[in-house]
Amino acid sequence: xxxxxxxxxxxxxxxxxxxxxxxxxxxxxxxxxxxxxxxxxxxxxxxxxxxxxxxxxxxxxxxxxxxxxxxxxxxxxxxxxxxxxxxxxxxxxxxxxxxxxxxxxxxxxxxxxxxxxxxxxxxxxxxxxxxxxxxxxxxxxxxxxxxxxxxxxxxxxxxxxxxxxxxxxxxxxxxxxxxxxxxx
Numbered sequence: 623x624x625x626x627x628x629x630x631x632x633x634x635x636x637x638x639x640x641x642x643x644x645x646x647x648x649x650x651x652x653x654x655x656x657x658x659x660x661x662x663x664x665x666x667x668x669x670x671x672x673x674x675x676x677x678x679x680x681x682x683x684x685x686x687x688x689x690x691x692x693x694x695x696x697x698x699x700x701x702x703x704x705x706x707x708x709x710x711x712x713x714x715x716x717x718x719x720x721x722x723x724x725x726x727x728x729x730x731x732x733x734x735x736x737x738x739x740x741x742x743x744x745x746x747x748x749x750x751x752x753x754x755x756x757x758x759x760x761x762x763x764x765x766x767x768x769x770x771x772x773x774x775x776x777x778x779x780x781x782x783x784x785x786x787x788x789x790x791x792x793x794x795x796x797x798x799x800x801x802x803x804x805x806x
């Protein structure tokens with residue numbers, strides 16, 4: 623892919639030239655790329671990804687129509703300072719939501735041990751719940767307690783002597799009610 627800045631010949635040009643080159647204008651730059659060649663048959667994985675992308679576009683259109691939600695995506699787009707639109711941020715947030723990170727360092731399997739959850743999401747997180755699974759069997763589940771805007775803590779209620787075979791599933795719910803589940 624070639625990029626051209628300030629090119630007098632291609633200024634204002636866009637679209638395909640024959641079936642050889644595609645000219646695009648992005649953020650004041652002219653981008654040249656080869657003409658795309660689509661394969662005739664799509665794999666199941668490609669079909670699933672297209673459906674997921676369609677859902678992401680529908681999500682972005684829906685949420686950006688709400689002024690109170692648009693402000694969050696607009697703030698992220700402006701902070702990037704690279705011309706990324708709030709629409710693109712919303713699509714990315716749907717496809718790969720960021721939720722934060724988990725500190726399991728204080729969880730040793732004892733009653734009263736804590737798991738700290740730090741949220742880092744575009745839209746505010748309103749609820750966090752934790753499931754502790756031992757060999758794929760539910761050991762305990764409950765909501766985490768909010769300590770600060772982006773800090774939550776879960777306190778273990780049951781003893782767990784087999785940390786090696788333990789998985790922790792954390793569910794994050796944002797202001798739209800959208801749930802994202804991560805397993806650690």
